[in-house]
Amino acid sequence: MLIAQLTDIHYGVSKKKQRDLGETRRLIACVDHINTFDEKIDLVVVSGDLAEDGWVEEYQALREILDRLKSPYVVIPGNHDRRQNLLAVFDDHDYLPARGENHVLFSIDHYPVRVIGLDTSLFGEPYGRLCEHRLAWLDKTLQEDTAKPTMIFMHHPPVRIGIDWVDSIGLYGSVEFADLLRKYSNIEAVCCGHVHRMVVSNISNIPVVCAPSIHCSISLSLSKNNSYSILYSDEPLSLFFHYIPSDGNLVSHLSLVNVNVIDLIGDSGELSERFKGEYRKLYPSGADR
Ligand SMILES: [Fe+2]
Numbered sequence: 001m002l003i004a005q006l007t008d009i010h011y012g013v014s015k016k017k018q019r020d021l022g023e024t025r026r027l028i029a030c031v032d033h034i035n036t037f038d039e040k041i042d043l044v045v046v047s048g049d050l051a052e053d054g055w056v057e058e059y060q061a062l063r064e065i066l067d068r069l070k071s072p073y074v075v076i077p078g079n080h081d082r083r084q085n086l087l088a089v090f091d092d093h094d095y096l097p098a099r100g101e102n103h104v105l106f107s108i109d110h111y112p113v114r115v116i117g118l119d120t121s122l123f124g125e126p127y128g129r130l131c132e133h134r135l136a137w138l139d140k141t142l143q144e145d146t147a148k149p150t151m152i153f154m155h156h157p158p159v160r161i162g163i164d165w166v167d168s169i170g171l172y173g174s175v176e177f178a179d180l181l182r183k184y185s186n187i188e189a190v191c192c193g194h195v196h197r198m199v200v201s202n203i204s205n206i207p208v209v210c211a212p213s214i215h216c217s218i219s220l221s222l223s224k225n226n227s228y229s230i231l232y233s234d235e236p237l238s239l240f241f242h243y244i245p246s247d248g249n250l251v252s253h254l255s256l257v258n259v260n261v262i263d264l265i266g267d268s269g270e271l272s273e274r275f276k277g278e279y280r281k282l283y284p285s286g287a288d289r
C-alpha cells in the first residue's frame with residue numbers, strides 16, 4: 001500500500017494579508033507530483049491546516065485543486081481549520097462525520113493497512129488536545145482489530161520536538177496517548193504535520209513522523225526560548241510517500257517536488273517582493289533560472 005501525505009497547506013484567500021506566496025501553485029505542483037508518480041498511490045492524506053483562516057471560501061478554493069488528484073484523498077483538521085466549515089465543504093466525503101459533530105474521527109478499513117484519522121484540534125487554540133472522548137474512541141477503534149497494520153494520522157505530534165515555540169503549541173494528552181498505544185502491537189506509525197519541518201521521533205516505540213509543510217518551513221533552532229521564524233524559499237517543496245509492502249514494514253520516503261520555488265511566489269504583494277529579494281541574495285545564480 002502506498003499513501004501520500006500532504007500537510008499544512010495553509011490555503012488563504014484573504015487579500016489584505018498579501019500572502020501571495022504561491023499557495024495555489026505549490027498545491028498544484030504537489031498534486032501533479034502525486035499524480036505522475038511512477039507507482040499507483042492508493043490514498044492521499046491531508047493532515048491538517050488545510051486553510052489559513054478556516055473560511056468556507058478557502059476550503060472551496062483548495063478543494064478545486066485537491067479534486068484533481070487521481071487517487072482518493074482524506075482530510076483531517078489542524079489548528080488553523082474550522083471543523084464545521086471543513087465538514088460543510090467536504091460533506092460528500094463519506095468517512096467524515098456529519099456537520100455538527102465535535103470531532104473528526106475516522107477509521108478506513110478497506111485497505112491492507114487501516115488508516116485512522118484522529119482530530120487533535122481545539123477550536124480557537126494553536127495547541128492541540130486529545131481529550132477523554134477522543135482517547136476512548138481511539139481505544140475502542142483499535143480494539144476492533146488488533147492484528148491489521150494500522151497508521152494513525154493526526155495534526156499535532158504527540159512528542160516534544162525540541163523547538164521551544166513549537167512545543168509551546170504542542171499536544172495535551174500525549175502521556176495518556178502513549179499509555180494507550182502501549183496496549184497495541186499493530187500500529188506502524190503516527191504521522192503528523194504542524195511542525196512545518198520533517199521530524200522523526202517515537203512514542204511507545206512506535207515511529208512518529210512529521211511531514212514538511214507545503215506552504216513554508218520554519219527555521220531550526222534548538223536553543224532555549226527560540227523565536228518564530230519562517231523560511232519561505234530556501235527549503236525545497238516536499239511531501240511524504242509512506243510505503244507498506246505486503247511482506248514488510250513501513251518505509252516513509254521524503255519526495256522532493258521538482259519545481260523552482262521562486263517560480264511559485266506570486267508577482268504581487270509586499271511580502272512576495274521581500275521573499276524574492278531574500279531568495280536572490282541566497283541564490284543569486286538560481287534566481288533567474
Ligand atoms: Fe501549519
Ligand SMILES: [Fe+2]
Pocket residue numbers: 049078079080155193194195
Ligand atoms: Fe498546525
